[in-house]
Amino acid sequence: MPIQLAHAATLPAHADSVFLLPAGTTQLPAQLADLHEASRKYVTEQLAADSKLITVNHYSHRHYFVVASAKGSAHLIAEAMRKSGHQLHALLKADKVTELYVEDLSESADGALALALAEGIYLSAYEFEGYKTDEKSKKPAALTRVLLTGAASAEAIQELDYLLQGVCLARDLINAPLNKLNATQFAERMAEAGDAAGYQTEIFDLPRIEALRMGGLLAVNLGSPEPPTFTIMEWKPENARNSQPYVLVGKGVVFDTGGLSLKPTPGSMDMMKCDMSGGAAVTGVLYALAKNKVPIHVIGLVPATDNRPGGMAYVPGDVLTMYSGLTVEVLNTDAEGRLILADALAFAKKYEPALVVDIATLTGSAARAIGKEGIVGMGTADEVQLLALKQAGNRVHERVVEFPLWDEYAEHIKSDIADINNLGKAEAGAISAGKFLERFTEGTPWIHLDIAGPAYLTAPDSYRGKGGTGTSVRLLYDFLKNQE
The missing domain is CATH 3.40.220.10 (Leucine Aminopeptidase, subunit E, domain 1)
Incomplete structure (x- = not known):
């Protein structure tokens, strides 16, 4: 308890x-x-x-x-x-x-x-x-x-209590193994959290996802015996300060084997139940916002599936048609997170959001760059929003290091046969992944948070503990509650 x-x-x-x-x-x-x-x-x-x-x-x-x-x-x-x-x-x-x-x-x-x-x-x-x-x-x-x-008021103490409940909710989800939390069970847990906190939930099943032609999510799911889900969480209080919603998009790969581009094990695959940490964080943020009745309209989107090499699994060389209509050449099936996020980011445009933030354990490159001590961030949002996010990170000590998204990085994901491919060069892997996602956010202010380093710890680290940390719940709660 x-x-x-x-x-x-x-x-x-x-x-x-x-x-x-x-x-x-x-x-x-x-x-x-x-x-x-x-x-x-x-x-x-x-x-x-x-x-x-x-x-x-x-x-x-x-x-x-x-x-x-x-x-x-x-x-x-x-x-x-x-x-x-x-x-x-x-x-x-x-x-x-x-x-x-x-x-x-x-x-x-x-x-x-x-x-x-x-x-x-x-x-x-x-x-x-x-x-x-x-x-x-x-x-x-x-x-x-x-x-x-x-001096701490009863209201401030209660707010902190609900926020930390959100962090622990995210930790619980991350720490659950695949046989206790497949994509369907993950969606059900998000809905249960919504019932407890007061936000609304809608879950798209496989037929709905197929009807929407979410080519990235469907492709990653091809090797799995379990169907995918696409969950929409919405906190929209009557006194919301914002006319345009903030949209949070969380990666929900409930287990990642790497697909046919199989990860080595032990060492790379054995902790991959944590590959839905972004989706878990989105759930924790929505829970905390709703419990504390923060007057801001926020929508959470979580595409969820596991990534396996079985059945009709997608293969390197395949060309996918995404929800947005863009085509993607698959060079590596272990670069799957960006594929499911791309569909969700394109879907987010329908809400005409003030800002989209995606959260994902996306690349080993980000973890190698700054370790478990920080979060890699990048995006097309204006400097005011990026600065506000960094300041929130400093306040809660979930610090954000901004990486560039220079035009030259688009060369890293050029394809000979499709609009783009899903894998960049050996260098700047975190940035080329961000550059890939950028193509699906055009016209929308957007920030990408790669939490691969701090999301799941294999050894205890002070109050962050061992296992799932709930990284970015406190960051995004602080950021959003201070938005006008």
């Missing part, structure tokens, strides 16, 4: 509590005058030694002390606080704390640092429930509730 975040008016006596102290604190604040002398002396000594995380065990309850960082920008200080939340969670888990109070003495505006600390605790506490049935495997009682006092 996820942690519940809530507001508390006061701090009860004898409660497990963490005290968030301002940067540079060397003496305990007056509010903590009721600590007995031995505890005060110990904490003061630790503060003088520049300790940032201090524990006092009173046996009936525990007090933890976290000192805010003084280094870097406000964004980096907030990120340090999230990481402090991760470190604190390890102590809470060892101490078997089930309910924690956060007493904010940091003096940060609107309780921003306390919220960041709670965010780090919440995301660190995430565990995929999985499918274990052995009683010995069941986990002991864990932290279930975090209550914040101080």
Whole structure:
């Protein structure tokens, strides 16, 4: 079960509590005058030694002390606080704390640092429930509730709680294996999330996809025994600020073998249940926006299928006619994500959107370029929108690195027999993939986010954990809620 975040008016006596102290604190604040002398002396000594995380065990309850960082920008200080939340969670888990109070003495505006600390605790506490049935495997009682006092408002705490529910929803979807989450089941989970949050869902089945002639999605699905789906999620509140919707397009390849251009395994195929991380992120964003009733009209599109080499699987050399009418020569069946995204991006034009953003684990090239530390971005949106997205990335520490889309990169995807091919050169692979997608967005402001690096981690990394991270949910939520 996820942690519940809530507001508390006061701090009860004898409660497990963490005290968030301002940067540079060397003496305990007056509010903590009721600590007995031995505890005060110990904490003061630790503060003088520049300790940032201090524990006092009173046996009936525990007090933890976290000192805010003084280094870097406000964004980096907030990120340090999230990481402090991760470190604190390890102590809470060892101490078997089930309910924690956060007493904010940091003096940060609107309780921003306390919220960041709670965010780090919440995301660190995430565990995929999985499918274990052995009683010995069941986990002991864990932290279930975090209550914040101080400057953070009840409304801000509730907003963060719903946002982090969206992140964990995305993580759950990413971590589910193919035999528990095929394209149809993925669409059903998106619809269930919509019912819970309040957004509308429509699911196109195979006959509808065939009628629309979505040649990319249909081709990738040819080798699969399971049908594809195309899911439309829409959050359209009556008080929406925007007359033209924002459209999010998420890659939904629920498992990618590479098709006939088979991936090697182990090493490349064994984690490919995560190839629908973009679609999962879109679901998490729509969930958070709807739960928080953010007054902005947003549509999510998720084309979904697995990519296998069986049956009538498409082959290198095939020429596909896409939903837009463009023809594509297939040079590699493992460059499948751009094919299904292309149909969805062309479909997005019907909404006359203010902006289209696609999110995808698209290329190993992006992961090699900047690793798990950031997101590769590029697009045709104006500088104002691109800057707003980068600023949102800095605020939530899901940072975006902009790659160029110069005209010369169009040469990388020229085909002798079709309008374009689906594979570029060995160099600039992330950019040629973006250049391919650009052809299906002409006339529409568009941003492409390649999340291949941070979407799924094979080793734990602070509050991002191990496995699906839900990368770009917090980024896009922050970006969209700040749009006019």
